[in-house]
Amino acid sequence: MDLEILQGEGGKVVADCAFCRGKGTDPFRLLSKISLCQVCGGRKEITVPAPAIRCAFCGGTGIHRHQRLSCDVCGGKGIVGIKAPVETCPDCKGKGVVSGDYLPCLKCKGTGVVTKK
Numbered sequence: 719m720d721l722e723i724l725q726g727e728g729g730k731v732v733a734d735c736a737f738c739r740g741k742g743t744d745p746f747r748l749l750s751k752i753s754l755c756q757v758c759g760g761r762k763e764i765t766v767p768a769p770a771i772r773c774a775f776c777g778g779t780g781i782h783r784h785q786r787l788s789c790d791v792c793g794g795k796g797i798v799g800i801k802a803p804v805e806t807c808p809d810c811k812g813k814g815v816v817s818g819d820y821l822p823c824l825k826c827k828g829t830g831v832v833t834k835k
């Protein structure tokens with residue numbers, strides 16, 4: 719697996735909000751058509767501490783694998799802050815999920831990587 723590590727600037731990574739795809743509105747329109755995105759609060763972009771990687775559990779979409787909710791692992795941001803240096807999680811092989819494909823991997827908490835010892 720190619721691991722792309724986002725270094726960001728000034729200790730943080732700013733990216734388009736994955737959950738709403740940078741639109742700022744709730745992608746599922748659960749509350750109303752004009753609901754603000756619950757993840758970015760309508761700001762359209764999100765910030766996580768650097769370095770960060772694409773969330774393995776949701777594949778960077780910010781959307782929960784099985785429900786119309788924000789991803790448990792990245793909180794809907796699509797990227798997660800990590801503690802470098804990291805390596806691919808040996809338990810889930812970087813997929814971020816345990817067998818059965820439902821719950822986040824416990825070892826890497828769904829990020830797909832673990833901090834190198």
Ligand SMILES: [Zn+2]
Pocket residue numbers: 735736737738739740741742743755756757758759760762763
């Ligand atoms: Zn958003």
Ligand SMILES: [Zn+2]
Pocket residue numbers: 773774775776777778779780781789790791792793794795796797
């Ligand atoms: Zn995620």
Ligand SMILES: [Zn+2]
Pocket residue numbers: 807808809810811812813814815823824825826827828829830831
């Ligand atoms: Zn894992």
